[in-house]
Amino acid sequence: MPSTLSGRTVLVTGATSGIGYETARRLAELGATVLLHGRTPEEAQAAADRLIATAGIDGTRLRPLAADFTRLEEVEGLARAVVRDHPRLDVLVNNAAIPAPERHTLTADGNEIAFQVNFLAHYLLTDLLASALTTGPGGRVVNVSSALHRTAAIQWNDPQRVRRYSRLAAYAQSQLALTVFASDPRVTAVSVDPGICETGLLPLYGHEGAPASEGARHVVRLCDPATEIANGAYYDRSERVAPAPAATEDRTVKRLNKLADLLVGHTA
Numbered sequence: 001m002p003s004t005l006s007g008r009t010v011l012v013t014g015a016t017s018g019i020g021y022e023t024a025r026r027l028a029e030l031g032a033t034v035l036l037h038g039r040t041p042e043e044a045q046a047a048a049d050r051l052i053a054t055a056g057i058d059g060t061r062l063r064p065l066a067a068d069f070t071r072l073e074e075v076e077g078l079a080r081a082v083v084r085d086h087p088r089l090d091v092l093v094n095n096a097a098i099p100a101p102e103r104h105t106l107t108a109d110g111n112e113i114a115f116q117v118n119f120l121a122h123y124l125l126t127d128l129l130a131s132a133l134t135t136g137p138g139g140r141v142v143n144v145s146s147a148l149h150r151t152a153a154i155q156w157n158d159p160q161r162v163r164r165y166s167r168l169a170a171y172a173q174s175q176l177a178l179t180v181f182a183s184d185p186r187v188t189a190v191s192v193d194p195g196i197c198e199t200g201l202l203p204l205y206g207h208e209g210a211p212a213s214e215g216a217r218h219v220v221r222l223c224d225p226a227t228e229i230a231n232g233a234y235y236d237r238s239e240r241v242a243p244a245p246a247a248t249e250d251r252t253v254k255r256l257n258k259l260a261d262l263l264v265g266h267t268a
Contacts, residue, residue: 004226006031009086011129013037013069013122014096016047019144019194022216023093025051027223028061035082035089037096041066069096069121070107072264079128089132091223092187094122094178095144100170104161111263112160114167118174123181124264126189133187140229141189142222145179147236150244152176154252159259179247180256183232191243192235194218 010027014020016038024034028051036051038044044064051057063085067078082089100114107116126133126141133139152172155161161170182189194215218237221227234243246252 003030005220005224008032008090008223008225009035009088010091010093010223011035011037011065011082011089012093012095013125016043018212019215019219020093020095021047021051022213023095023219023223024062025055025057026213026216026220028057029055030220031061032090032223033061033063035063035065035086037065037067037078039066039068067121069117070109070113072109072116072121072124075121075124076128079125082129083132087132088135089129090136090139090225092126092129092133092141093144093219093223094126094141095219096121097144097174100167100174102167104165106160109263109265110160112165112170114170114174115159115161115177116263118171119177119181120260120264122178123260126181126187130186138225139187140223141182141187142219143178143182143189143191144219145191145193145234146172146175147193148172149175149179149247152244154180154246154256156255156259159263176244176246177256177260179234179243180252181260182234183248183250183253184257185231188229188231190222190229190231190233190235191247192218192222193237195237
């Protein structure tokens with residue numbers, strides 16, 4: 001029986017390792033065309049080569065793309081390349097993430113680095129790809145979030161955490177923002193906590209995690225058009241649960257959009 005993902009086009013950010021890599025692998029196995037994003041062209045190409053060599057993936061199903069999310073102009077370039085070559089995009093998986101560093105770090109764009117890489121870059125990318133995602137019916141966004149979003153507060157007066165910085169609070173804020181953003185009405189979107197897995201983020205959570213392929217399974221299920229989704233829904237692995245209360249408040253969604261527009265330079 002052909003997979004319902006067959007013939008679909010999916011962009012996976014942060015697809016060179018961990019859950020992103022395993023998500024790309026599974027989607028390609030199921031017949032999707034995977035736009036495989038990496039920080040540099042070399043990293044993206046190496047991940048594609050690895051999938052072809054070790055997982056037997058058909059190379060025609062993979063399109064390596066690059067953008068360094070610490071530079072918003074590269075995010076804009078990525079979006080332009082996707083829209084040019086794939087005017088219809090079925091799914092965007094906002095997966096790329098970094099643990100916030102020990103020391104407070106600002107990007108060249110002036111944003112706290114985890115807030116930019118984990119949230120603002122995805123906010124900008126989703127906004128720029130909204131037309132491609134709504135070309136056909138059923139376009140969707142899957143935000144890979146974290147249960148740590150429940151511990152977070154968005155510091156509206158100091159989103160860059162200049163006055164008080166803690167790496168865990170900065171990371172958690174980025175995850176809450178991403179989860180709130182799923183409630184935005186522009187494109188149908190959901191968030192998923194894939195569980196604690198053996199990835200580069202593991203030190204934030206503890207010493208042991210499930211294989212990344214296990215986390216990827218929950219992400220892939222939400223990419224599948226056979227899985228019905230409601231905008232703003234939040235999943236703990238495969239179970240739909242309520243996110244933090246702030247994540248579904250209309251007022252918070254609007255306030256976050258206003259802040260994000262300002263920080264990515266979209267002052268419309």
